[in-house]
Amino acid sequence: MVNAKADAGVYKNTKTRVKTDAVKLGKKTNSKLNTKVILCGVQLDNPIIPASGTFGYGYEFAEFYDINCLGSLSFKGTTREARFGNPTPRIAECESGMINAIGLQNPGIDAVINAELPKLREVFSKPIMANISGFSVEEYAYIAERLDEEEQVEWLEVNISCPNVRGGGMVFGTDSKAAVKVTKAIKAVTTKPVIVKLSPNVTDITEIAKAVEGAGADGVSLINTLIGMRIDLNTKQPIIANTMGGFSGPAVFPIALRMVYQVYEAVKIPIVGIGGVSRAEDVIEMMLAGATAVQIGTANLINPFASKEIVENLLNIMEKYKIKDLKEIIGGAH
Amino acid sequence: MLKIMKQSIFKIKENIALTDSIFKMVLLGDTSDLRTGQFVNIKLDGFFLRRPISVCDVDKKSLTIIYKIVGEGTEQMSKMTAGEKLDLLTGLGNGYDLTLAGKKNLLVGGGVGIPPLYKLAKDLKGNCTVVLGFNTATEIFYEDEFKALGANVIITTIDGTKGVKGLATDVLKDIDYDYFFACGPEPMLKAVYEQTKTSGQLSFEERMGCGFGACMGCTCKTITGYKRICVEGPVLVKEELVW
CATH class of the missing domain: 2.40.30.10 (Translation factors)
Known part of the structure; x- marks a missing residue:
């Protein structure tokens, strides 16, 4: 899949400058630093993956920069039918973070396969992580089956942790038995690695992680957002129309890191670390806690170039902390 | 575009x-x-x-x-x-589509919805009627700036402390226009939508996460599908609104 000779990208002018076009092309370079990781048998040029819901279907970000510098991307959570989502306001600001209650707005699986993915393919040649969600076990399985024919989709990321919809999403992620059912149903209809995205809104996240591992999941990604809310002092009412929403941003990073650390000790399958990652240093921390790859979420919304800048800065930070090969640090803090 | x-x-x-x-x-x-x-x-x-x-x-x-x-x-x-x-x-955002403008353009602004209409009036070379709605005389701004462009400016205040007493939309029936542009709070936009007889463009406001289309925080329903105020808006044409 990837040129075995290709190294981690060019690292020139060792102090500050990184030549990004070489990073994205994965050309052999004079660098001895290796950013490649293998996630469920699929190699990524680097572990950086924009998180679902913060990057659309990718192609719009390609208007801002060449998104091929990324390891992969996880597209917007997709359901069987098109969804409008929740009423507005859907967004509230917090100290070092934000709350969203989008409610899985997406064009539905048909439009994703027929319109969104073809547009993404034109601008993105890297493996794609398909984020799927549903309101029944059958819906999850149906979408998984539909995506099984999409070559560029290398992993299914199963969102059983959306806090913003009733009767779906998180209902499956806060109950081990339901999580097992969804995982098994998807595994039965797909040949692709299945990564189950976990909710932090549980007493013990390792319990759900172990349950989905037992059900055949190939990996887990964590964390989804934490349920939170804000109240407008002028109106004395919740800011979010849906009252509550998912809290994300740098403020949740220590919680996410702790959970990745705990899950790493509980399961053998690879972990995708998510939650408040905003800089290359955070990526290294996540990997030391046990993440094989790392998703960048809310940071993309504040700075549309965040994922690109993190990729560019990764080599600097690796050199600074004397890390030659990223995959060797996975779980290094244990 | x-x-x-x-x-x-x-x-x-x-x-x-x-x-x-x-x-x-x-x-x-x-x-x-x-x-x-x-x-x-x-x-x-x-x-x-x-x-x-x-x-x-x-x-x-x-x-x-x-x-x-x-x-x-x-x-x-x-x-x-x-x-x-x-x-x-x-x-x-998309901005105003000036190719749709008429010969006798009406601009209706309320409060901090007024500012984007200034550049628009400038683009129209002042050849427009501008209705600026405020709550009270002390809140009025940019009246002289619009006049300096050559626009026909009508001020309204809710309390009648200056200009015509009432809402910006109260004066629309007496104006001769063949196209309109509006920006202001949503109740004003809705009144403009209901009381104008021509086509036009309305500029909306919404709480946003990113402002460039990634978070889906500011989506609204239109008859031509879901639109993000930050990308497909903030300007929507009257005919696509669901009101």
């Missing part, structure tokens, strides 16, 4: 109060590729989300925004002084 978002640093040239709560800020920086009716998204120290604010005027080196203190972020902005720098995303 030209759509070029840029992230760049602007330097404050001036930041002055127009009324008790409304401020005008002139920013120096890269203003290329901006369209009338677009907005900028401003990063403020100590605040997580950017502040989306419509652009009032643009020239080769500077852009002008007019904003109201509505919360802690805009309050902090109001205290900034010349020489300070701000991180802006520019070129956001």
Whole structure:
């Protein structure tokens, strides 16, 4: 899949400058630093993956920069039918973070396969992580089956942790038995690695992680957002129309890191670390806690170039902390 | 349609109060590729989300925004002084489509919905009727600026302290126009939608996460599908609204 000779990208002018076009092309370079990781048998040029819901279907970000510098991307959570989502306001600001209650707005699986993915393919040649969600076990399985024919989709990321919809999403992620059912149903209809995205809104996240591992999941990604809310002092009412929403941003990073650390000790399958990652240093921390790859979420919304800048800065930070090969640090803090 | 978002640093040239709560800020920086009716998204120290604010005027080196203190972020902005720098995303939103303009254009603005209409009136070479609605005389701003463009300006105040007493929409029936542009609070836009007999464009406001289409925080329903106020808006044409 990837040129075995290709190294981690060019690292020139060792102090500050990184030549990004070489990073994205994965050309052999004079660098001895290796950013490649293998996630469920699929190699990524680097572990950086924009998180679902913060990057659309990718192609719009390609208007801002060449998104091929990324390891992969996880597209917007997709359901069987098109969804409008929740009423507005859907967004509230917090100290070092934000709350969203989008409610899985997406064009539905048909439009994703027929319109969104073809547009993404034109601008993105890297493996794609398909984020799927549903309101029944059958819906999850149906979408998984539909995506099984999409070559560029290398992993299914199963969102059983959306806090913003009733009767779906998180209902499956806060109950081990339901999580097992969804995982098994998807595994039965797909040949692709299945990564189950976990909710932090549980007493013990390792319990759900172990349950989905037992059900055949190939990996887990964590964390989804934490349920939170804000109240407008002028109106004395919740800011979010849906009252509550998912809290994300740098403020949740220590919680996410702790959970990745705990899950790493509980399961053998690879972990995708998510939650408040905003800089290359955070990526290294996540990997030391046990993440094989790392998703960048809310940071993309504040700075549309965040994922690109993190990729560019990764080599600097690796050199600074004397890390030659990223995959060797996975779980290094244990 | 030209759509070029840029992230760049602007330097404050001036930041002055127009009324008790409304401020005008002139920013120096890269203003290329901006369209009338677009907005900028401003990063403020100590605040997580950017502040989306419509652009009032643009020239080769500077852009002008007019904003109201509505919360802690805009309050902090109001205290900034010349020489300070701000991180802006520019070129956001679709802007007005001037190719649809008529021969006798009507511009209707309410409160801080007024600023983007200024550049629009300028683009129309002042050849338009502008209705500016305020609550009271002390809140009036930019009346002279619109007049200086040659526009026929009608002021309304709810309390009647200046101009015509009532809402901006109360005077529409007496104006001869064949196309309209409106920007203001949603109740005003809805009244404009209901009381205008021609086609037109309305510019909307919504709480945003990113301002460039990624978060889906500002979506609204239209008869032509779901639209993000920050990308497919903020300007929507009358015929696509669901009201």
